[in-house]
Amino acid sequence: MIETDFLVIGSGVAGLSYALKVAEFGRVTIITKKKIYKTNTALAQGGVAAVFSKTDSFENHVADTLAAGDGLCAEDVVRMVVENGPERIRELVDLGAQFNLNGDGKYDFSLGREGGHSQNRIIHARDLTGKEIEDVLVSSVEQHENITILENRVAVNLITYSTSVRSGLVRTQHENICCGAYVLDNNTGKVETVAAKVTLLATGGGSKVYLYTSNPDTATGDGIAMAYRAGATVANMEFVQFHPTCLFHPEAKNFLISEAVRGEGAYLIDETGNRFMGKYSPDLELACRDVVARAIDNELKKTGADSVFLDITHKDPDFVRERFPNIYAKCLTFGIDITKQPIPIVPAAHYMCGGVATDLNGHTDIQSLYAVGETACTGLHGANRLASNSLLEALVYAHNAAQSSLKEFEKAAKKSTVDLEPWDETNTLDGDEAIMVTHNWDEIRRLMWNYVGIVRSDKRLHRAQRRIEMIQHEIEEYYWDFKITADLIELRNIAVVAELIIKSALMRKESRGLHYNLWYPEKDDANYLMSTLVRKTF
Ligand code: SIN
DSSP states (O other), X not given: XXXXXXXXEOOSHHHHHHHHHHXXXXXXXXXXXXXXXXXXXXXXXXXXXXXXXXXXXXXXXXXXXXXXXXXXXXXXXXXXXXXXXXXXXXXXXXXXXXXXXXXXXTTOBOEEOOTTOSSOOEEOSTTOHHHHHHHHHHHHHHHOTTEEEEXXXXXXXXXXXXXXXXXXXXXXXXXXXXXXXXXXETTTTEEEEEEEEEEEEOOOOOGGGSSSBSSOTTOSOHHHHHHHHHTOOEEOTTOEEEEEEEEOOTTOOSXXXXXXXHHTTOEEEOTTSOBOGGGTOTTGGGXXXXXXXXXXXXXXXXXXXXXXXXXXXXXXXXXXXXXOHHHXXXXXXXXXXXXXXXXXXXXXXXXXXXXXXXXXXXXXXXXXXXXXXXXXXXXXXXXXXXXXXXXXXXXXXXXXXXXXHHHHHHHHHHSOOOOOOOOOOTTOBOOOOHHHHHHHHHHHHHHHHHHSSSSBOHHHHHHHHHHHHHHHHHHHHHHHHBOOOHHHHHHHHHHHHHHHHHHHHHHOOSOBTTBOBTTSOSOOHHHHOSXXXXXXXX
16 A cells, blocks of 8 residues: 555646645655656647737637637636736746747747637747646656656546445445545556545546547546546536647657647648638638638548648748747658648547536545546636647646645545555456457547547437447456456546547537537527536446
8 A cells, every 4th residue: 555645646737737836745646657758748739828928918818718618618717727827837937947938038938829819829849848848847746855756557446435446336425535546556467555635637638539639548538537437527528629730641640730830820721722711710720629620521521532731831941940840850750841841631639628527726526636637627618628728727727726735635634544445356367358458449439530520410429329338338347357457447448438428419419619510500508508517326
C-alpha cells in the first residue's frame, strides 16, 4: 500500500500545475501511464488564449467563448476562467516558460489568431507551445522534494467508501468519498493500493475512441470512465470536437496541422485548387471548428476525395519555417514542403468538451475527488470549445482545485483513516485471448468513426449502441476471469467513453455546436438549452 496526501492521476498541464501548488502543503504522488512527459499537453501546438493585447478585453474573450459554445457555456465559469487567465500565464513565465515575444518585456507576448477569436490573443511558443509548458512543469516537479513520480502506472479504479474492491458495483450506506485508487504497476504486473486524502483526475480526454484522431495512444478517457464507474456525474459527452486539419498521409499517425496555420492566412482548397469555405461561412477559414470540420466532411463526401488541402504557399517561406518549425519539419519527412506544396488534410477527433462534471473549483460530486483539464466538464466549453481555451482552462482550474483541495486535506487529516482492502485477484488466470482486446479496440474505434462521427443520426447511434453493449459484456467477462493488463484497462475505459458519447448523443434530439444529427438538424432551445447529464445507476 502506498500512502499519500494528494494523488494526481495524469502528468499533463493540469496534473503537474496542481501537483506543484499542493506540494507546498503535503506529500504528492503523481502516477502516469508512460514517461512523465508523454502527454497530450506536450503535443499541443497552437497555444493558450488569454487577454494581453491593449485592443482586447475580458468582455471580448467572454463573448467569443460564449458564441463558440452555442448557448451551453456557463457564463460565470467563462468569466472566471477568462479573468484569471493572465495571472496563470504570468506564473508559467515566472517558472521559466518562454513564449514568443514582441519586444523585451517578459509579458509582451506576440499574439496569434485562431478560429472563432475576434482578436489576436493566442500566446504561443512557435508551434510547440504545449512542449514548452510541459518541459517547464516537468523540471519543476522533478526538483520538488514533496513530489514522487511513478511512471508506467495505469489507474484501474477509484477507491471509494461505497465501492467493493474489484467491481466498483456494490453500494453501501456510506456517503461516496474517494480515498485513492487501485493502480497497475506496468513494470511488475501487480496492482497497488494507493491511499490518498485527496485525488485529482487529470488524465486528459478519450479521443482514442475514434479511428482517426490527433491524440496520442494514451488518450483513452481513463479518468472519465473511472469517475463514472464510481458514481460521479458526467456531462455533455456528445460534444466531441473534430479538428479540421490533421495531416493525411498513410504513414503520419495522428499529426495535427495547427489552427494557427489558418490564423496566419492559410487557405483551405479542394483537389482542383478552389477555396471552398466561402460556401459555408462568412468567416471563411477562421470560422469555428465545428463549421470548418463539417464543411470539409461535406466536401469529402460530395467529391469522394481522400482529403482536402491547406495551402500556405503564398506566404514568405522564411516566415513559415520560423513560425511553424515543427510542422515544417514533420511534413518534410513525408516529402511535403509546406512552403511549396499544399498540405493534404482531413478532420480527426481532437477534444472532448464533455467529461466529469465539476464545480468552479474542479470538485466532482464525489467527496475528495477533483477533475481538471480535458477529463472535466466545467461549463467553459459548452457545445463547442473555442480554440486554445483548453490549456487556459487546465491552468486556471488546477489553481482553483489546489486551493480547494487544501481545505479538503485539512478536513481529511482530522478524520481517522479508513482501512482499504488490497486488490483481489484470487481465481483469475493469466489472459490467453489477447485477440479479444485487439479486436474490440479496433471494432470500437471504427464503429465510433462510422456511426458516431461528425454527422450522426438516431439510426446510426442505435446501431452503435447495440454493438457497444455486446462488446462491453465481453470485456466485463474477461475482466473478471483474467489478470488485468494495461491494454485491458484501456479497452474497458474506451468502451465506457463510447457508451457515454452514444447515450448522451441519443438524449439530445437537436443539432447544436459539435453535435449534428441528420434527424434533428435544427437547434431546439425550448427543450435542449441545458447540459446532458449522465450518472451510473447501481
Ligand atoms: C491547434 O493548434 O490547432 C490546436 C489548438 C487547440 O486545440 O486549441
